[in-house]
Amino acid sequence: MTRRYMHHRAELQMSPRRLPSKCLRARTVLLAAVVAAQVLHAGVHFTPDEYRSRRDALRARIDTVGLAVLASAETALRSGDVSYPYRQSSDLLYLAGITRPGTFLVVLGSPIDLGGRNVRDLLFIPPYSEMRARITGEAMTLQEATTVSGADTVLENGGLGAFLAKILAVKRVLYHSAFQPPFVVDWLNNRILFIERDAEKMLKEKFPGLAVKPVSPLVASLRVVKSHNEVAAVEEAARVTCDGVMALLRAAHPGVFEYELQAVLESTFRREGAQRTGFPSIIGSGPNSTRVHYDANTRRTQKGDVIVVDIGAEVDGYTADVTRTFPVDGHFTAAQRKLYTIVLEAQKAAIAAVKPGVHIRAVDKAGRDVIDRAGFKKYLTHFLSHSVGLDVHDPGLTGMGAGDSLRAGMVITIEPGIYIPAGADDVDLSYWDTGIRIEDDVLVTPDGCRVLTTGVPKEAEEIESLVGNSD
Template structure:
């Protein structure tokens, strides 16, 4: 007979906590209590008598019954850490009859786990309750009934309708799904106000915590390492997709779950195409290649661009344009600090490029927010400490343009990820060389590496 049941129970509890924390670290990447704090912050900003609904992203079909690799809706991922389809979260905020104390609820809906739909580690009710701290967990099939129950007597519904709009080309009909859904809800619940959760989510997500910044820095470091390997391996005669393979190999080998967006490897004439993605051209001596890439690490994206001379040496024309873009980027980065208008960053970069006579070939904005999404949410008015932005001016001169022929088929873009600090800024992506001398030096030492040498370098 065991005479020490409390001791055994204590050991069992410690073992359970150890296993739970280990699972959380591997699956979520963040301490699980952070997700509970995020939900509490969202609830705090909801008005009384309101409800918010967040639904998982729909699995996208690649061909017939095969789906693309799944990526969760960023808002739901931010609030729960759960990265599986057919999941939903309802947040409810009431006020007691005395009108003083708040009464809130967090309800999670999970798919029924069967042999047929398990595709790796899945979050079940036990994990949701014991690890994530949810008190109310239901089967996804119960969502409609529970939603209608919780929606009664509510004044505000926060919901995002996706897709909001669908166009059917054969009938040429336009279906405004979001507008129709709001109309039906108002008819069923008179007086109900339907709003997007976007404003609250933007306030929460635009300022990165220290835990988030660690994940972002890891994603950025992986991306910079991939850039370095691209510099070491690029050479005439390679196909763009060969560089893509090296880059995404570094991503996977370094622990990134997947690219944050399709890798852009544009050489020669393709360097002048901003979002070129086919990556199929054979690179030639005398080309530049624009490499715009980003790893995603536990839901957080990097976005770093470098432009290389394929043969390891910039031509005079390439060097001239590169130095203009680099100067524009440096001056724009130098201006990043709290309180500066977001659009001022672009104005500074554009002024440099226009003064050099290439303004008409700078055809995009300079910055966007970065976080869980590559083009992340954020307030496009003034910068605040904790925001992360990109700074990425560029010049793109296609063949046949009015510019001197020596500039034709040259595209230059240089992009870094920049954290707004309390006193100024910090460039998070300096690990990847961007000075001409540093790029040429690295490429000179590494031109002609075999795949075996590449693996050993790693």
């Protein structure tokens, strides 16, 4: 950051009352420039028009006498006065692009008059705090929120309660985002307090005749098929993820700890502009390779191990999801190579089946049949695909609002695997403690599909040649 930029930011954080009147116009111009720069850095793929279009699509699914209210994710307390790094609710991020906590979005089924303006949606955000802006840089003005989201009206969140009390008196249907969590455990009295259920009950008592419904299925139905810009975001996340895997492969050698490989991977993500991982990184070596969602990453690798890395960088809210399996010493054993070849053949068969109109279970079957014929049916313990996007397990397929048939614009994973733990009594012990999974992200196109994660190879010989090779 240049000194000039820092100087302008300091000026912009001053209250307008402290600026001479002749500076107000300059302040407004500078504010717009800084916000544009922030949006370009944090959300290069998305514009206010796209967020407006998404809200219009949601509005079309809401009763004209209804409204939807979506709350931001809560800040999660780690301990004392320290919180976990904040990540916005995916639905709110999808509809408004605002990354700050304490934000609420209201989408109206039909417009209302508000101060002489025709308003279709409102955004409520925390009051701007100059002190918070100086300390953390995380404060957002009403104008900044408007610039990012394109909302018709942006107000301070202290006014949300009064607004809802007034609008619910005339609206008949309320769609709302889920409470997180929907219940809490009162362990002192050995009971469960159902916060969401009780909140809905109170609303219905206060506004007789009001129907209260979840908004998540409606938003999920919009998120299934990705826009051109969303695909670009996933592709960028895929590029960064593949670069991370390549760096990890080159750093691998017997004796390295799983967490050391994780550090190589995730430092590459951050260096290349990813904001975070899309989910906890899985670096499973030896016996841990057979544990599908192992993410402790504490074991020291040994010669002869295979390592399963299942990881994803998150860029502009969108994550990739890639898995590669490799021998830590650069050479598959005969048993490991046999399993790897079977899994790779299964993945290729499943990818070949991907096209619009195909039932996702037919894709799963195409890959599963390869593993079944090879005699390892019982060691494939999961479905071969899921949607990916703002969440690593995005809405779609058998999830909310999508059905089971593929459509052009969907982004899915293809991830067959074989996992044979020690002690398996129907295979040779040379297969024990061997897990193999290969996963790629695949865009469904009008005439078939396109693999988005080609930045890291998956043929056995290519994988072997990369391990420990820093050239």
